[in-house]
Amino acid sequence: MSGSEQFLDVSIWREQDGDGHFQQFAVPRRDNQTILDVVAWVQQQRDPTLSYRFACRVGMCGSCAMMVNGAPRWTCRTHVQKVAEDNHLQIAPLRNLPVIKDLAVDMDPFFDKWVAADAVFEPSQTRHDPMAPIDPQDPMRVAASEAIECINCAVCYAACDVVAANPDYLGPAALNRSWSLLNDSRDAGQAERLKAVSGEGGCHNCHAQQSCARYCPNELNPTVSISGLKRATAKSVFSWGK
Amino acid sequence: MQFSPERHDTDILILGSGGAGLFAALHAQKAAPHAKVTIAVKGLIGKCGCTRMVQGGYNVALAPGDSVERHFMDTVIGGKWLPDQDMAWKLCKTAVTRIHELENEIGCFFDRNPDGTLHQKAFAGQTFDRTAHKGDLTGIEIISRLMEQVLSRPVERLQEHRAVGLIPSRDGSALAGVLFIDMRSGKFRLVRAKTVLMATGGGPTMYKYHTPSGDKSMDGLAMAMRRGLALRDMEMVQFHPTGLLAGAGTKMTGTVLEEGLRGAGGHLMNGDQQRFMFDYDAGGERATRDIVSRAIYEEMRQGRTSPHGGVYISMAHLGPQLVAEKFKGMVKRCADSGFDLAAGLVEVVPTAHYLMGGVVVDTDTRTALPGLYVAGEDAGGAHGSNRLGGNGVANSTVYGGVAGDVMGQDCLKMQALHDPDETVLDEEMARATAPFAQKPGDVTALRDKLLDVMWEDVGVMRDADGLQRGLHRIDEIDDELSSTGVAADNLAFNLSWHDWLNLRSLVDMSRVIAQSALSRENSRGAHFREDHPDTGAMQDSYFTLATGSDKNISVARAPVQFTIVKPGETLLGADEAETLVGAAE
Amino acid sequence: MIRPHRSHSLWYAFLLHRLSGIGLALFLPIHFYMLALALTDPAQLDGFLAFTDLLIVKCAEFGLVFLLAVHMFGGLRLMALEFLPWSPRQKTYAATAVALAFFISTSFFLQAM
Amino acid sequence: MLTLRLYMAQRLTALIMAPLTIGHLAVMIYAVQGGLSVAEILARTQGSLAWFLFYGSFVLAVSVHAAIGIRVILYEWLGVKGVMLAGLSWSLCALLLGLGGRAVWAVTFAGAGA
Ligand SMILES: Cc1cc2nc3c(=O)[nH]c(=O)nc-3n(C[C@H](O)[C@H](O)[C@H](O)COP(=O)(O)OP(=O)(O)OC[C@H]3O[C@@H](n4cnc5c(N)ncnc54)[C@H](O)[C@@H]3O)c2cc1C
Ligand code: HEM
Ligand code: SF4
Ligand code: F3S
Ligand code: FES
DSSP: OOSSSOEEEEEEEEEETTEEEEEEEEEEOOTTOBHHHHHHHIIIIIOTTOOOOOSSSSSSSOOOEEEETTEEEEGGGOBHHHHOBTTEEEEEEOTTSOEEETTEEOOHHHHHHHHHTTOSOOOSSOTTSOOOOOOTTOHHHHHHHHTTOOOOOOHHHHHOHHHHHOTTOOOHHHHHHHHHHHTOTTOSOHHHHHHHTSSTTSGGGOOOOOHHHHHOTTOOOHHHHHHHHHHHHHHHHTTTTO | OOOOOEEEEOSEEEEOOSHHHHHHHHHHHHHSTTSOEEEEOSSSTTTSSSGGGOOSOEEOOOSTTOOHHHHHHHHHHHTTTOSOHHHHHHHHHHHHHHHHHIIIIIOOOOOBOTTSSBOEEOOTTOSSOOEEOSTTOHHHHHHHHHHHHHHTTTOEEETTEEEEEEEEBTTSSSEEEEEEEETTTTEEEEEEOSEEEEOOOOOOTTSSSBOSOTTOOSHHHHHHHHTTOOEEOTTOEEEEEEEEOOOTTOTTTTOBOOTHHHHTTOEEEOTTSOBOGGGTOTTGGGSOHHHHHHHHHHHHHTTOOOTTSSEEEEOGGGOHHHHHHHTHHHHHHHHHTTOOTTTSEEEEEEEEEEEOOEEOOOTTSBOSSTTEEEOGGGBOSSSTTOOOTTHHHHHHHHHHHHHHHHHHHHHHHOOSOOOBOHHHHHHHHHHHHGGGGSOBOOHHHHHHHHHHHHHHHSSSSBOHHHHHHHHHHHHHHHHHHHTOBOOOSOOTTOHHHHHHHHHHHHHHHHHHHHHHHHHOOSOBTTBOBTTBOSOOOGGGOEEEEEEEETTEEEEEEEEOOOSSOOTTOOSSOTTSOSOOTTTTO | OOOGGGOSHHHHHHHHHHHHHHHHHHHHHHHHHHHHHHHHSTTHHHHHHHHHHSHHHHHHHHHHHHHHHHHHHHHHHHHHHHHSOOOSTHHHHHHHHHHHHHHHHHHHHHHHO | OOOHHHHHHHHHHHHHHHHHHHHHHHHHHHHHHTTOOHHHHHHHHTTOHHHHHHHHHHHHHHHHHHHHHHHHHHHHHHOOOHHHHHHHHHHHHHHHHHHHHHHHHIIIIITTTO
């Protein structure tokens, strides 16, 4: 424990049934303290009704994202030291998703869009077929791999202003996954996928703000993926007639 | 306070959305296309549980030279002859189909060799490079892909629904349904179903240091016991030797630093910065999980500890550059906790990782209670006294799929839903709302107490005195919990209530673990009795069977049936090499 | 407006592009209108020449050139990122686009003065 | 909001305008620098079909391009939707086309006729 009586000045968003406000807490500062630890401390020691969500506590499940001092973060892997400004923390629910209570948001819209972007593998083989031999250096495989390690935390979704402005927009994570699949040589659903990402809420709505890439905790770059989709769909314009 | 549950019906109900739960949903829907399938889960679909946290990978005998027989023998020998051999066999055999399904139908990426074939590596305790993987984040890949498939199908989702009780039919002959708390509203919901899969994933989170996700608290096993089901092998708690130790104030403490660090040549050092593993085993740092865990525990007991009370892992001698490249994810994770894994020292401690024990099931996942099926980490038997790295996720995906098939078929044969036994329903609701009648208290402090007790008295090394003391202390905590309350003024998404309920399940299951450990008077696999360090004769192997509920637990012993191979024998041909690890490289 | 999640250079590049687009959409019609008005006036050329000498018109013209340059290079940057092989040097490109725009508009301004 | 069709229209018009804009700016800078007076420039453009096409295609492109661009902004920033949105976008398109067309005519053929 560093220092004897060091406290963080934490304001936490409280919301129930649509009514919301920030509430102040003084939280003892500790070494190796994450934002999630701060939130848990408040729930366990100060206000038992504080609601939030986490599961894995090591950056694998993407359940714990919140807005921390205005920026979206995975809270279980965000060290207080890294983000506290003058010992102050402002913690709010993830942006662009409906709040269930306090810091817990409803992630269903995020996943509904995942499905709407056809970001779901469409098999061309069955379990009775041998596995396709795939060259790990193949450019398509490399492109697919670069986009694949997404934990669906919706940090990018919260960072993107187009998502905020356009309720139809599928968002960076879903489109990123679609792009990964578009490069999956085993997938049999590419034509439908291109259609799915070309509609009213499709990839063409992205203005390359790149907040998604900036905040993705896994250092993925949805902007690159979305650009790939734009190219692929643009190309298809010239071949749909056939 | 009067509670009455909302009522809801389905055909096939699945508890949990780990590898077992999600696979079951997909298979059930295929086996019974017109049946209504519902997944109810404590967190969000696919985002909770441990399958997502799988790092190392998936054991499957695929490569030329390997065989199901060899995988099976490794599993049985690794489990010190305690595994249920029929279950282990089905696990090894079906894993081959399952991995093809994951790759070809679910769309998982598994790493490839330059020639395009699947890359497989060796986990400790295997005689072949058998572990398929996606980098060191295999679980994320498997669960994300399964989750997409499930979300895109018409499967009903009851998210943030915590199962609190299994409700039998009025005549007691079968399971009628499951009682839940809809965590978002705080209201009860009774879901009736023809078949129910319990796949809540065990998870020994009652230890001071533990790896599983925060949502796991052995609720499933506790519920099953209350319905009279027997749990086997409950003393078998696997410790992973290198959990991150970052102090008591952070949830990061206990999370796994991967096995590969030791495999790659990492050094373990005690508080005096001296290597110690060779004092315990000729294998040094590369010895198996149980041996390394015990050695670290011993160093800690001797007081040769790091500042937070553990030991150090050091990688720097391998070249910080190389470490940073090869273990990118781990280095980043440690950095987030303020440790420099590539060039500095990171504090580690053994951490409770996996529960080999669980509900007694047959190879079709059926239990003694008609209508209830159990798969994944909740089911006992496949691993015996020790689970091989890579067999956990294979087990949950294999048996989850089996459960889906079987439930689908069984459900087609059943006509009507059962009416629930209202008395049991009321009992279970009363049980879950018990804290509302008490004065609110410090559940967290009580939980910390249990975590200490289990670590100290029922942990890496055990003896009769310690276990007795542990049982006594568990009873004290139990009493204290019963008089510790939770304020009932706002039950919507009330984590403090759920903390209480988690602790309730953990206390109940801690007692079962301690009792089973007391009953086994020898040392096998993960279970080590300092007062009985011998393994006992293999041909006389028995497993423990715990029954009862609350404070009345009794543990019996049942002989292991060697249905496929007997101790001293092998399924491998006389000309086959004992180990082929690394042969391919 | 500039909330923390937006405070990075590529978001500013987006904002600049958008604001310059709005600016153009507002000023270009005026520019067209003035142009046509000046030239279709009976005293056509004389009128126009006198018109372009006005300082305020000079400034407006400068603004237009500036916006056009900013927007064009911003747009080309965006299309390069969309259609050419990805390069991680996005920030450099954004900065280059702005710099080029300044260069062009300033040289125009200096010449026009 | 932006579908593939609108997106393509916006990007294609942008691609058309880029060289035209560079050409225009170059002429302006060069002209002013080279001591050409505005009068001299106008004299060159008057009656020239090439300059008519040059500026004409710019006007066509910009009407489409800006209308689509403003449509997005109206929607994203001001929440304008439906008929209102379509109306405003088409109006801007028409406005630019009208004013732009008149200006091009003035620069090229209006005076030349005389
Ligand atoms: C850090 C870590 C690394 C691992 N690495 C490997 C590895 O490399 N290889 C390997 O083979 N195995 C590994 N394992 C083990 C493996 O993850 C598990 O054996 C396996 O995933 C268990 O799957 P499951 O489906 O049974 O349970 P889980 O995936 O844990 O899922 C349990 C589900 O049940 C839900 N649940 C719990 N309680 C309730 C309730 N009361 N009501 C409703 N739902 C509930 C949970 O929320 C969750 O969705 C690892 C485990 C951990 C923790
Ligand atoms: C000269 C060459 C031009 C190029 C290369 C160009 C390029 C682009 C591009 C690529 C976009 C899309 C931006 C996005 O989706 O985020 C865009 C948007 C826009 N353009 Fe242009 N443009 C040019 C000229 C013009 C002109 C002359 C006008 C004005 C009349 C204009 C007005 C707009 C507007 C209003 C937008 C919308 C901005 C936004 O959505 O943020 N553009 N431009
Ligand atoms: S792309 Fe990154 S930020 Fe977005 S959901 Fe995936 S992991 Fe999270
Ligand atoms: S932040 Fe949004 S605008 Fe595009 S580049 Fe990312 S999706
Ligand atoms: S709790 Fe899983 S990512 Fe933070």
